[in-house]
Amino acid sequence: MQLAIVADTHLPRGKRLLPQACVQRLRAADLILHAGDLSTVDVLRMFEALGPPVAAVHGNVDAPELRALLPATRIVEADGARIAMVHDAGPAKGRLARMRRRFPDADAVVFGHSHVPLHEERDGFHIFNPGSPTERRRARAHTMGEAVVQDGRATFSLIELAP
Numbered sequence: 493m494q495l496a497i498v499a500d501t502h503l504p505r506g507k508r509l510l511p512q513a514c515v516q517r518l519r520a521a522d523l524i525l526h527a528g529d530l531s532t533v534d535v536l537r538m539f540e541a542l543g544p545p546v547a548a549v550h551g552n553v554d555a556p557e558l559r560a561l562l563p564a565t566r567i568v569e570a571d572g573a574r575i576a577m578v579h580d581a582g583p584a585k586g587r588l589a590r591m592r593r594r595f596p597d598a599d600a601v602v603f604g605h606s607h608v609p610l611h612e613e614r615d616g617f618h619i620f621n622p623g624s625p626t627e628r629r630r631a632r633a634h635t636m637g638e639a640v641v642q643d644g645r646a647t648f649s650l651i652e653l654a655p
Contacts, residue, residue, distance in 0.1 A: 493522045493523065493570050493640070493641045493642070494520065494521050494522050494523075494638065494639075494640060495521055495522065495523050495524075495525055495570060495575075495638060495639040495640075495641060495646075496517050496520070496521035496523075496524050496525070496544070496636065496637075496638055497524075497525045497527070497602055497620065497622040497636060497637035497638060497639060498514070498518070498524070498525070498526050498527070498622055498624075498625055498636045498637070499526065499527035499528055499529065499551075499579070499602075499603070499604025499605070499607075499621065499622050499623070499624060500527075500528070500529045500551070500604045500605065500624035500626075500627060501526070501529065501530055501531070501535065501624065501625060501626050501627075502529055502531055502553065502624070502626060502627050503530065503531055503532075503535045503538075503626065504531070504532075504534075505531075505626075505627075508626050508627075509626075510625055510626060511625055511626075511634060511653040511654060513651075513653050513654065514625040514636050514653050515542070517636065517638065517651065518539070518542050518544070519542050519543050519544070521544045521638075522544055522570075523544055523545055523546075523547060523568070523570060524539060524542065524544050524545070524546045524547070525546075525547050525548070525568065525575070525577060525602050526539060526546060526547070526548035526549075527548075527549060527551075527577055527578070527579055527602050527603050527604035527605075527621075527622070528548070528549050528550055528551025528552070528554065528562075528578075528579030528580075528604050528605070529551030529552065529553050529554060529579065529604060529605070530550075530551070530554060530558060531553060531554060531555065531558070532554075532555050532557070532558060533555065533557050533558050533561065535558075536548065536558060536561070536562070547566065547568045547577065548562050548577075549562055549563055549564060549565060549566055549577045549578060549579055550562040550564060550579065551579040551580075551604065551605065552579060552580065552605070564578065564579070565577065565578045567595070567597070567598060570639075570641045570646070571641040571642060571644065572641070572643060572644030572645075573599045573600065573641045573644050573645060573646045574598045574599050574600075575598060575599065575600045575601070575602055575639075575646065576591070576594075576595035576598035576600070576601045576602070577601070577602050577603070578591075578594075578601065578602075578603050579603060579604050579605050580603065580604075580605040581601065581603040581605070581619065581621070587612075587619060588612050588614055588617070588619050591603075591619050592614075598617075599616070599617065599618070599644070599645075599646060600617065600618035600619070600620060600639075600646050600648070601618070601619045601620070602620050602621075602622070602637075603619065603620075603621050604621060604622070604624075605621075606621060606629075606630075607623055607624040607627060607628060607629040607630065607631055608621065608623060608629070608630055608631050609621055609622060609623035609631055609635045609637070609650050611637075611648050611650060618646065618648060620637060620639070620648045621637075622635060622636050622637030622650065623635035623636070623637075623650070625653055633652040633653065634652070634653040634654075635650055635651060635652055635653060636650075636651050636653060637649065637650055637651065638651055
């Protein structure tokens with residue numbers, strides 16, 4: 493199972509669009525995970541119109557109407573893997589252990605908020621931040637993530653995108 497993972501898209505804003513390479517990967521996925529800060533219900537509908545199902549959580553800048561539709565956290569089951577989703581995973585110090593305690597039944601946690609891509613793993617438990625395909629802030633590039641899930645195991649990769 494192929495997952496396309498994004499966060500912090502912050503659309504619409506000016507003439508900003510998702511990079512075409514991001515759109516292609518989203519369309520090709522079996523499931524899209526969005527870790528918050530879509531901004532509006534219309535943006536959620538745009539992601540849903542790409543084709544694959546969308547699992548999302550709300551972020552700190554999302555409109556009240558969108559926050560009413562999306563949970564703050566969720567667990568997604570993908571080919572036997574349990575992937576928790578949350579927008580803000582808190583301070584960097586102790587994050588992996590803190591997420592393990594918060595989601596003890598999950599194999600991984602996907603999160604956003606910082607716009608800085610991150611992948612850490614310990615004892616088979618992963619935390620993954622895909623960065624942002626539209627607003628890199630302190631990151632060196634626009635990014636998104638992908639995961640291949642097979643027989644309950646997820647393999648995460650970070651994808652750098654041309655703006």
